Amino acid sequence: MSDSRIVVGIAAVYLVACLVIGMLPGRRASDSAEGYVAGDRTLGPLVMFFITGATIFSAFAFLGMPGKAYSQGAWAFMVLAYGAFGFIPFYFLGPRAARLGREYGFVTQGQMVAHRFHSLPIPGVMALISAGAFVPYLAIQIKGAGYVLNSMTQGAVSEQVGGAIVYGVVLVYVLKSGVLGVGWTNTFQGIFMMVLAWAMGLYLPYALYGGVGEMFRRIAEERPELLRAPGLGPDGAQGSWGEYTSAVIVTSIGFSAWPHLFMKAFTARSEATIRRTVVLYPIFSIFLVPILLIGFSGVLFEPAPAQADQVLPHMLMSIELSPWIVGLFCAGALAASMSSGDAIVHACSSILVRDGWITALGRKLDTHAERRLIRYLIVVLLGASYGLAFHYEGSLFDLLLYAYGPVVQFMPAVVAALYIRRATGPGVLAGLVVGVSVNILFAVCPDLRPFALHAGLYGFVANVAALALVSAVTRREIDGEERYLAVAAGDDVREPSS
Amino acid sequence: MIRREQEPAWPRVAFACYLGVCACALVWPGYALAGDRIEPFVLGLPFAFAWTIGWVLAAFLGLLVFHGLAGPKDRG
Numbered sequence: 250m251s252d253s254r255i256v257v258g259i260a261a262v263y264l265v266a267c268l269v270i271g272m273l274p275g276r277r278a279s280d281s282a283e284g285y286v287a288g289d290r291t292l293g294p295l296v297m298f299f300i301t302g303a304t305i306f307s308a309f310a311f312l313g314m315p316g317k318a319y320s321q322g323a324w325a326f327m328v329l330a331y332g333a334f335g336f337i338p339f340y341f342l343g344p345r346a347a348r349l350g351r352e353y354g355f356v357t358q359g360q361m362v363a364h365r366f367h368s369l370p371i372p373g374v375m376a377l378i379s380a381g382a383f384v385p386y387l388a389i390q391i392k393g394a395g396y397v398l399n400s401m402t403q404g405a406v407s408e409q410v411g412g413a414i415v416y417g418v419v420l421v422y423v424l425k426s427g428v429l430g431v432g433w434t435n436t437f438q439g440i441f442m443m444v445l446a447w448a449m450g451l452y453l454p455y456a457l458y459g460g461v462g463e464m465f466r467r468i469a470e471e472r473p474e475l476l477r478a479p480g481l482g483p484d485g486a487q488g489s490w491g492e493y494t495s496a497v498i499v500t501s502i503g504f505s506a507w508p509h510l511f512m513k514a515f516t517a518r519s520e521a522t523i524r525r526t527v528v529l530y531p532i533f534s535i536f537l538v539p540i541l542l543i544g545f546s547g548v549l550f551e552p553a554p555a556q557a558d559q560v561l562p563h564m565l566m567s568i569e570l571s572p573w574i575v576g577l578f579c580a581g582a583l584a585a586s587m588s589s590g591d592a593i594v595h596a597c598s599s600i601l602v603r604d605g606w607i608t609a610l611g612r613k614l615d616t617h618a619e620r621r622l623i624r625y626l627i628v629v630l631l632g633a634s635y636g637l638a639f640h641y642e643g644s645l646f647d648l649l650l651y652a653y654g655p656v657v658q659f660m661p662a663v664v665a666a667l668y669i670r671r672a673t674g675p676g677v678l679a680g681l682v683v684g685v686s687v688n689i690l691f692a693v694c695p696d697l698r699p700f701a702l703h704a705g706l707y708g709f710v711a712n713v714a715a716l717a718l719v720s721a722v723t724r725r726e727i728d729g730e731e732r733y734l735a736v737a738a739g740d741d742v743r744e745p746s747s
Numbered sequence: 748m749i750r751r752e753q754e755p756a757w758p759r760v761a762f763a764c765y766l767g768v769c770a771c772a773l774v775w776p777g778y779a780l781a782g783d784r785i786e787p788f789v790l791g792l793p794f795a796f797a798w799t800i801g802w803v804l805a806a807f808l809g810l811l812v813f814h815g816l817a818g819p820k821d822r823g
Contacts, residue, residue: 323795323796326795326796326799329799329800329803330773330774330799330802330803332803333769333802333803333806333807334766334769334770334773334806337766337806337810340810340814460791461791461792462788462790462791462792463791465788465791465792465793465796466788469785469786469793473785476785476793476795476796477783477784477785477795478778478779478782478783478795479778479783490774490775490779491775493774493775494774494775497773497774498774501770524814527810528810528811528814531803531804531806531807531810532807534803534807535800535803535804535807538800541796
C-alpha cells in the first residue's frame with residue numbers, strides 16, 4: 250500500500266469511528282427538544298470535562314496556535330494564560346445556572362437572562378450576537394479541516410472538498426444524536442488529541458533539533474525576538490504590551506461567557522460535576538504546551554510553509570515520517586476541528602430557535618417541530634460558515650480574537666442576572682447594545698481607538714457603564730426576582746408544609 | 748419562604764487576591780518586569796515560556812486548594 254493511501258485510509262477509518270460513536274447515543278436520549286438540546290440533563294464528569302475541553306482544543310489550537318508560535322513567537326503564550334483563568338468564573342456562575350435550569354427548565358443562556366428581567370428583546374439580541382460570534386468560529390474549524398485533508402492528500406483533495414467531507418460527517422451525527430452525540434465524540438476525540446499532541450510535541454523538536462532545549466537554544470541564537478514577551482505583532486515588529494494584556498483580559502473574561510458553555514451547565518447531571526470540570530480544566534491548558542513546541546519547531550524549518558497556519562501539516566508532509574504517524578496526527582487535527590465544530594453548530598442553532606424564534610418573537614412550537622427547526626438551522630449554519638471559511642484569508646488566531654469581542658459583552662448581562670439585585674432589563678439591554686456597538690466600531694476602525702487595546706475591552710467598559718447607568722434610572726421591583734436570585738444562590742425556597 | 752445560610756467570606760477573598768497576583772504575573776506589568784527574559788532556560792524552555800507555565804500551574808493549585816476549603820455555598 251502506498252504512503253498516501255495509508256495516511257488517507259487512517260483518516261477515513263477515524264471519520265467512520267467518529268460517526269459510529271456519535272450516532273449511538275441518539276438511541277438513548279429522549280425524543281424531546283430537551284433531550285436533543287440538553288441531553289436530558291444527564292452528562293457526567295468525564296463527558297463534561299471533554300465537551301468543555303473541546304472549546305479550547307479546536308482547529309485553532311492544532312493549527313492556529315502552532316501558526317502563531319511560528320510567526321509571532323511568545324505572543325502565542327497568551328492562550329495558556331486565558332486557558333488557565335478563563336474558566337474560573339464558571340466555578341461560580343455554572344452551578345447557579347444549573348440550579349436555575351433545573352428549576353425553570355432553561356436550556357440556553359438567553360432564556361436564563363430573559364426570565365430574570367421579564368424581557369423579550371434581550372434573548373433576541375443575545376441570539377444575534379451569538380450568531381455573529383459563532384459563525385466565524387465555526388468557519389475556523391471548517392477551514393482547518395480543509396487544510397488538513399488538503400495537506401494529507403498532497404493537494405489531491407482541495408481545501409474546499411476536504412472541509413465539505415469532514416463537516417458532512419459532523420452534520421450526520423449532530424443531526425442524529427444532538428448534544429449526547431457531541432459529548433461522546435468529544436470524549437473519544439479529546440483523549441486521542443492529548444496523546445497525539447504530546448507525542449508530536451516532543452517528537453518533532455527531537456527529530457529536527459535533537460531535543461526541546463537544543464531547539465530553543467538555536468532559536469535564541471537566530472531569532473531571539475520570538476522568545477521575548479510579548480512576542481511579535483502581526484506585522485513582524487515588536488508586539489505591544491497593551492494589545493497582549495487586553496487580549497488576555499478579554500479572552501479570560503469572555504471564555505466563561507460563551508453561550509455553548511452555559512448550555513453545557515444545563516446538560517450537567519449535578520453542580521458537583523460542573524465544579525469538578527472547572528477545577529480540572531487547566532489540565533487542558535497544560536496540554537497546549539506541546540502544541541506550542543510544534544509551532545516553535547517550525548521556526549528554523551526549511552522550506553517555510555506558504556501560510557503560518559499550515560506549518561504543522563506542512564512539516565508533517567515534508568519530513569520522513571512513517572505514514573502511520575502522519576495519518577494518526579492528521580486524524581488528531583481533524584478531531585480538534587470536529588470536536589469544536591459539532592458543539593458550536595449544535596449550540597448556535599439551538600440558541601437561534603429557543604432565544605430568537607420562540608422567546609423573542611413569541612412563536613409557539615411543539616417539541617418535535619422545535620427539534621426539526623434546530624436541525625434545519627444546523628444545515629443552514631454549516632452552509633454559511635462553509636462559505637465564510639473559504640472567503641476569509643486572515644489567520645485563524647486573529648479570527649478567534651475577533652470572535653471574543655462580541656462574546657465578552659455577555660458577561661455583564663450574565664453577572665447582572667445571577668447576582669445583582671439592582672440591575673434592570675433596560676440596563677442589561679442597553680449594556681449589550683452599547684458594548685457590541687463600541688466593539689464593532691473599534692474592530693472595524695482600529696485607528697479610532699485612543700490606545701492600542703483589544704476592541705472588546707472598550708466595548709466591555711462601555712457595556713458595564715451603560716448597564717449601571719440605565720439600571721440606576723429604571724430601577725423597579727421585578728416579579729419573581731427574589732425567588733429567582735434565591736434559587737440561583739442555592740437557598741431553600743420550598744414552601745413549609747403545614 | 749426563603750432560608751439563607753451565611754458562610755465565611757475569607758476563602759473567597761483570599762482566593763480572589765491569589766488569582767489577582769497570578770493574573771498580574773501573566774500580563775503587564777508583572778510579566779514585563781519579572782518574566783520577560785530568555786535565560787536562564789528552565790527544563791530546556793526559555794524563561795518567558797517557563798514563567799507562563801509556572802503561573803498557570805500556580806493558578807491551578809490555588810483553585811484546587813480553594814475547592815477543598817470552600818463551603819457548598821461559596822462554590823456557587
